[in-house]
Amino acid sequence: MVAIFDAISEPIARRITGGLVRIGLVLKSRAWKGAGSAGVTPTxxxxxxxxxxxxAGLHLSALAKLLGVSAPTASDMVNSLVAKGLAxxxxxxxKRSITLKLTTDGEALAARTMEWPDFLGSAVEALAPAEQAAFLRMLVKLIRTLQINGDIPLQRMCITCRHFRPNAHDGPNPHHCAFVDAPFGDRHLxxxxxxxxxxxxxxxxANWQRFVARDAIIAAS
Ligand code: SF4
Structure with a gap:
């Protein structure tokens, strides 16, 4: 019976991608709706x-990298935010280095933008805690590949951080952050x-190899 479904099903990677695309479309439409009423663009x-x-603020180049836009585009966008009194x-x-920070109005609007994907947060919260941790781990792996392939801007993730010590401990909090000198688990990534x-x-x-070495243990548990 399983063979029948293998024959009539689209490859699983394509179905997962289709699901992600649907979520992405809803996110985009919510962002446009939220941004429109706030008088800014989604970016x-x-x-x-x-x-x-x-x-502590961000340099223009760092902001451009995080958003995946060119320096001139980021500069235009920042000028617009400054003109609106938001940054x-x-x-x-x-003297040549400029740090960008939020104004009080910018802080308030930024807090509202964080609410745009709240509908998705509620759906994620419906997952069991172990499922959320597993999902976060998978997201980290997915985003790392997208980052390596140049399909997503540089992300400030543990997996590429110099302070990250994966699987340094036994137990539920196997990783270690050398910055705060404390152990943490997948759910904290x-x-x-x-x-x-x-x-x-x-x-x-080296960190990646140590991080994924635990997949076999997770699969067996
Ligand atoms: S929590 Fe620690 S290891 Fe993770 S990104 Fe921050 S500083 Fe790096």
Missing amino acids: QGQALSMLREAP RKEAGTD RLNCAEQEEADDETKD
Whole structure:
């Protein structure tokens, strides 16, 4: 009977992709709706969220990288946010370096943009805690591949961080963050950590091998 379904089913990767595309379409439509009523574009809303997650501010080049846009596009977008009173430019120690920060109005709007995908958050919360942790682990792996293939902007994830020590401990919190010097589990993996510092390629490869080595243990448990 299984063979029949193998014959009549689309490859599983295509069905998963189809599901993700559907969720992506809803996210996009919600973002346009939320952005329209807030007087910004979805990308500007995303920029506000990025700035909210970096209280020390971000350089224009870092923001451009996170959003996956060119420096001139990021510059135009930031000028528009500044003109709307949502962001401000602060001179760094080096006169040529400008740090971008949110204004009070920008903070308030950024908090609202974080609510745009709330409908999805409710659906994720309906999953069991173990399923959420497994889902987060899979997302990390998926995003890493997209990042390597150049299909997604650089993300500030644990998996590529120089402070990440995967599977350094036994038990439910096997990983270690050298930045805060504390163990943590898959459920704590970060996709956008303000303290993340990109590791060198050799460290990233070694960490990846140590991270995925646990897949066999998870599959057997
Ligand atoms: S500093 Fe942040 S990204 Fe790096 S390992 Fe610690 S929690 Fe993860």
